[in-house]
Amino acid sequence: MTKNYFNGAKLVLTMLSIVFLNACKVDTLEQLGTLGQKVSLVQVTSGQLLLKTDNIVVDKPNFLVRRAFGLALSGLEENSGFSADVQLDFNDVPLGYDKLNSAECFLSASASSKDPVTTVNVPAGMPQGAFYINITKAAIDAHGGRPVAVKVVLLKTSKYTINTTAQSAYVLMNTSEFGTIKTNITDTYFKNAIFARQPGTTDRFVNLADWTANDALKKSRPTGAGYDQNVGYLGIERWSSGDSPIINGKIYQTFTLPAGNYTIDVDMKKVAADRDSYFIVNEGTAIPDANGISGALVQKGITNDYNNKILTVDFKLTASKQVSIGFLINIDQGTQKIIQASGIKMYKIENLFE
Template sequence: MHMKLTYNRTIIFIFISFLFVACTKSASEEEYGFSKIYMPQAILKSGGTDNNFPVPSGVDSSTRNYIVDKPGKKVHILLGTYLSGPADGAYAVDVAVNSDTVQQMLSNGTYNPTLYREMPASMYSLPSRIEVGSGKKGGAFNVSLSIDQLKLQEYAGKFLLLAVKIANPTQYELNTSLSTTIIVLNVDALVIGPRKDFVGAQYLKNPGNPFIAADKQPGQTRWGNLKDWTANEAARSHGGFGGFSSDNSGTMNMESGWGSPQILNGKIYQTVNLPAGDYYFDISGGNWAGGENFLKAQDPAYSIVAPGLDTLPDYNAILTTAGIHYQLLVKPPATQPLINFQLDAPGKVTFGVVVNYTQTEQGFKSKQVFLYTFPNHL
């Protein structure tokens, strides 16, 4: 039932594109009513500047130009044919791949061969012929891709090209300029999918860029307490305040030395409720912006995700606490490792950082934190 509903939506989508193309036909076609067979996807995205059909496209299941069949481990790209003009008789066309077109575009520099590749024949399948009944004008078909092959490391970060053409109509002529559709498949965008952030009022609050202080230490403007985050007594090392500094307009911060005391078992954390999903947490906000000053560490410190807990474990229990996820904070120029974790059911999760600064002149400052997922990940 779901597949039938999806195909109905797809046909509606194709017919909307047909109406768009029909509005762009030349005055001579209006006058004489030429009926020609073409592929709507060859013009749908570019408006006639080229025959490219970017995949993925669309914002939800009713507008995406592909269907994911996870049980079958396939992705189906939606293509079709349409008959312009007043005629509505039955017709059929052959469907084939035009490898020469792709090879020419790679060799002449239209596409950079270091980033773009021709889609291998082992990855796809498609029908050899499509038949359209009398009165129907258009028909749809799939180019089916192997999810297992799409996820091979050799294709990560690449674009795959596939030229699909129609030929040999049993009736009517082809619109030869629109008889080939060039699928331009962004592998990462399809395999990983669009990112969805879980920060803001509903989930992880006060994520930074900049961080906001709930209050500040009296008599100065630098140190304060983070709004919506909890800092334990050890982290509040500046006269009972800590976790926030006004550096760079507002950062999450813990540091010892430079006139500040040791921070023994210092914690900054926040507990939120999340739906089930596959998540990523980054305490550095993508990098330790500003370089060494933002992460100067002698003693190991940890970014931690603790599903099901209301707080973070003590420093000396991090390595032995079951069910938590953690990463060492690493110095630039190394990239801070993400924490990837899964929730099989909705539940509470505590996020944050734990340090044990016994040596002097060390600390971290984070401009922002990230919490996100890829809900359409294959």
């Protein structure tokens, strides 16, 4: 009897222990799941987010560049929904970076919103939520090509723990890469941009390789004209009265350019101009005479002011066009007149907001 009683009591204690242990096991797992759920800033690398032209969205109508941030919840349990307070710290930026201000950047809750926010909501069942940093075109223009920065900080959440190792991130931008972008496209279109001589020639004055020249220019010298061996680049002159005058001499290249904005820089050397000499961009397969330059896309007079200076012209094409670009030269009224240039460069000018 005593033995049966003892065995029965032992069985009851064993069953109670199992129930107790199972209860403890469930409570512990739930607690671990809650404790393991942490909120982190994501879409960053080593605490930084470097904005580049290929990882941002350009909002042209509103003159903004925009980049997504994420809030991610880790842990074993499904997200039951939470909110997080975020802010921009304008004072803590890396050394060497300009500080952005509240008029130059803000956080928004969506990719289409212009309304600043300080709270981000992550709905139940979603492991991540997005918000966006927005930087204005005015900020890009104001900082004149210098690097700028701002710090994004996750302040607190309505529930869950903040991952302190992923609580903040510096947003970095080199403004020289945004706004107006100047790309050297010389070699895409121009041949012999350094004004080298025509191959196989040995005389001092010869034609340039790859450039089109009319007879008024080429026949101004018995052996051709455009290249001057004494300087090693473009050199056209009438030095004495015995030299042939040059009237509407032309040297140019023709190609098709897509729509866009362009800048051309000509590295002028010795310039002792006579009259009506121009650098011209013209639509079509040739450049005009002096009496027709008003119809050119752009023309700039080559004067003594450009002696050893850069001559620059800017032009815009609203559609793809065939253009001829080069020099119109007139030297017939004086002697010891000369026009030299050592190279030409062409740039495509692009703006993210156009």
